[in-house]
Amino acid sequence: MDWVNAIVQGILLGGLYALFAAGLSLIFGVMRLVNIAHGDLIVLAAFLGLTVTTTLGINPLFAIVIVAPLMGLIGYGLQRVVLNRTLGDDILPPLLVTFGLSVIIQNGLLEIYSADPQKMSAGAIETASLNLPGGLNIGVLPLLMFITAVAVIGSLQWIFYRSAWGRAFRATSDNQDIAQLMGLNKSHVFGLAMALALVVVAIAGIFLGVRTSFDPSAGPGRLIFGFEAVIIGGLGNLWGTLIGGIILGICQNIGAQINPGWQLLAGHLAFLVILAVRPRGLFPRIDG
């Protein structure tokens, strides 16, 4: 039973990892940008959520309403002011600039919030659980997170393939110059894509902060989980990313079941095995 439980909890955890990954996948799909500061932006969102909840005294899950638009604005500004200048054939500038950004965010948070681990409390929902037949307990909060993750990825998928924004994203991704000729403003489209990605990051950050404690140095770990989910699922495939997150979550929980010290290691090893066996991931859609 412990094992079944570990797998079920792993699936639910995978939803959170898919949320970490979705923004990363979206940005890469639209502008071929890999954002090293992605994890730090998740942690930034968690800290913003903390400030909002403590000043307004509201439930962190409602703080999303404030944090998500805020992160969207930050994303748009960041893309227009800094990141658009780095895009080009050379991969070095975006990589190093986002790396610098990561160091700035981490140390900025350290300066403001100190290195103490923080946690947001969502009240009674945190301990509520559903009792399933067979002695299985599913926490309401993890279930809510998983459902949200599925909904977020479904919406992203819809935006990407069915909406006018999505057409602009795909057109710019396919050929930036022709998209410009057709009247799209590349810089603006990229700004919107980053804004959308950071709205997802805001949701991920709040969930992270409710689920576990976090501190300013937690970002790189989240980036790595998200990245692994993207690669396991296959580049450019959002549903694949969800499955990648779930696989990662299951492997971590099985590893933890064997030996608590192996939790993270098991996830990384699963990633390396997939990389060795299927280097393009399980469900690839575009080339790296």
Place this chain on the structure above:
Amino acid sequence: MSAAPKHTVARFSPASRAAFVIALLLLIGLALAPWWAGRADMRLMSELFLYLALACLWNLLAGYAGLVSVGQQAFVGFGGYCLFAATIFLGVPPLLAVPAVGVAGVLIAIPVAFLIFRLRGAYFAIGTWVIAEVFRLTAAQVSALGGGSGTSLPVTVVKSIAASRSMREAATYWMALGIAVAVLVVVCLLLRSRRGLALTAIRDNELASQSLGIDIWRAKFFVYVITAGLTAAVGALIFLQKLRISPDAAFSVNDWTAFVIFIVVIGGIGTIEGPIIGTIVFFLLRETLADLGSLYLMILGFVAIIIMLRAPKGIWGYVRERTGLDLFALSRRVVLPSNMGPTDTNGPSKETDRGSQTT
């Protein structure tokens, strides 16, 4: 004017000859430091040499082979742990252990390269980070070396470096200086060789170099593995100096990769001079601003971003664009015969400076 003039290829210029002589004198001066420098100065200089070595290696990897790694801490930490394991469990003398650790670094880098070379560009970068995490988590599982909390080098091992404290300090200082010089020499020789020419071609245009018959995968693999071995040796020296190791310190992304990247970017990526200038600037900044703590790191991040956006070739790239200086004699210059003789590179000669034309 009618017949095609015979040309020669010159590698040294007057500037690089002068730089070579000055570097030799400087090296002799630095080697004598135990007789003229204080204890604290020597420690600082050793640290500077070790960072210089790391920066040169990362620069070779990212600036020449186009392999942007943010996971070099994997090999620094691996080197440190190997040194501790070799000296504590096998009783290898520390000074002999350092080259052995370098070989171990090469051996471990081969399977790692086969795995992560499947990732390209920025995904390669994060892949190297995953490898470093795997190394860190594995090291934390080794209970014989203290697990997650780490361990210290036993007194007997420390004493086996040299009998007296001042001799030990001199020995570790010389080793740090020695490895920095060795790394510089290896990088220079590598870049001057056939392989180096291939690497520079890859750096300038991957597609064009492939069409000229360069095996890109092999060239990059070679650089990755050599860099890993030397990085592991540097890591061994870093922790031989610290005398204490723990997973978090050994595989720290900030200490062994972020700082190194900032050094190279500020100094000038894709040049040999860049990391040297970057290391000096980095230590000057650190000695003056380190009291600011996390604010100092933010400043460093801002400086790196601004340099990357405004002057992507760094300080040395800026200097070279204006002066055409090349201190390390890596370029080949075609010298056409003139009245002043074929060896004069400043004469009316047509120069093809392969270093400064493209990024």
